[in-house]
Amino acid sequence: MTDTYAKQLALVIDLNTCVGCHACVTSCKSWNTSGWAGPLTDENPYDKDPTGVFFNRVQTYEAGTFPHTETVHFPKSCLHCEDPPCVPVCPTKATYKREEDGIVVVDYDKCIGCKYCSWACPYGARELDENEGVMKKCTLCVDRIYDTDLPEADRKPACVLACPPGARLFGDITDPDSEVSIAIREEGGYQLMPEWGAKPSNHYLPKRKTKRVIHDDELVRADNPLKKEGPLPKADEKSPSLDDVTSW
């Protein structure tokens, strides 16, 4: 943990819950194209060869051999690395990591569009906006998470709010009691490509097998000694009674 950062905001994405609906992709694009980071330009959106800038994309993988396969939906955006290789390489210091919350952002007024930072990101999380000539990437919705005009519950990244099954958690991973830290700790949260030492802050929760063992006796009614419907037999005299005086 780099101790120069007061905290480290991050996403924790539960691959066991994600259904691959792309709601996070569209809500991200919608919020960010209209705000501080926007526009996220599209070229030829309704034409041949459309292309455009996204901060967040959902991909799908398959493990195993048919018919024994498992589908993994995998959302990917900037991981706001704790040791981000994209930051030191930027010649203009346009890319930097915010000291107050560890979010990695690009200053669009300084970026010269040299693309060097995108080479330096092993995760392909940065996309050049060819229209504006600057590098763009996920800002963790830095323009809404601190917006006091919004109700407290809405001060979260757009993707987190949009996710229908609630597969995306957001919080400070340096706080051991935060929802995200607990999820990482207790549900096996892991980082992508740890081999490059970038220490991504975003974590993923693995696919889990949900198993329930049902024993045979649970399938038959065991609470009716008569094995059929009918009035219960009367208790004998010695059986305990409710008032200790009267008997059945």
Add this chain to the structure above:
Amino acid sequence: MRPAFSVIFLTTLIGAGQGLFLALIAGQFYWVIGATPAQEAANFYALGSLLSLCLLSTGLFSSFFHLAHPERAWRSAAAWRTSWLSREVIVLPLVMGLLVVYGGLHWLDWHPVLMTFGNMKDLDLSMAVGYLGAGAVIMLFVCTAMIYACMKFIQEWASPVTVLNFTLMGSASGFVLVTAYAGIMGSPLWDFYAGGALALTVLALFGRLASLLRNRMLKPMSSVQTAIGVRHRNLRQITRGFTAGAFNLKEFFHPGNPSLLPLLTGFYVTAAFAVPILLMAVGWQLQSTALFGLAFVVQYAGLVAERWMFFAEARHPQNLYYQKVA
């Protein structure tokens, strides 16, 4: 990686320019220590510096096409503490500045003696500037190559061999050019340069073969498994999540036909090294400046192809995320 021609021309042109500057300094040193008694041709260093300056400026000019906001290029010196790109941006003008001073001193024929050594040899101002220039040239080679070599997850680049090769290839092409130039100027240093050009080209060939071999033996550290963190032997992407184009699909993949890449490798090994070596060996025997001129042109074409392949060979781990359309 996608080979960008702006960067290809930048690195090959400044490489040749740096090599030429280095050759002029080496020539002057060779002459100063008295290895050749003959008088140096008039304006040899001044015009040579001008030629080198032309190469460096053309390279610099070409680099601007790489930037989406060239008008902000001045900002790129800011991160010299951490970024090799920033360092290159600082050292390139430094080399050009020293080159102007070096050429200028020779043009004005102004050689004030700075100090005299015990063996009665003098260190004059132009030679002193030359030493500084040589240092700056080496620094520039290191900066340019480290831009690539410092990317540890682009395993094809992350090696000291990258730095060695940028230095050797640039120096070789500068020395080949200076031999042709020395022939035209009638410089007594011709044989010195011819030998240097031949030796450097042979060394550069070995360096490049070493990196080819190294790349062939590389085992990728990342896989689809580590990319998404699912440890299953049989794991594949079904969809990258979109059918449209994206920056990630352009910047990190080369546009070449994979089956033609070995041909291109064969081409540059031949054109950048084998043919020039042959031309120079014959040219040296025949004392033919024309053959060295031809060797430079062929070698430059080969080096452009080499630089193209340098990018095309590099496999970026982000490509693991962008394999399938569906």
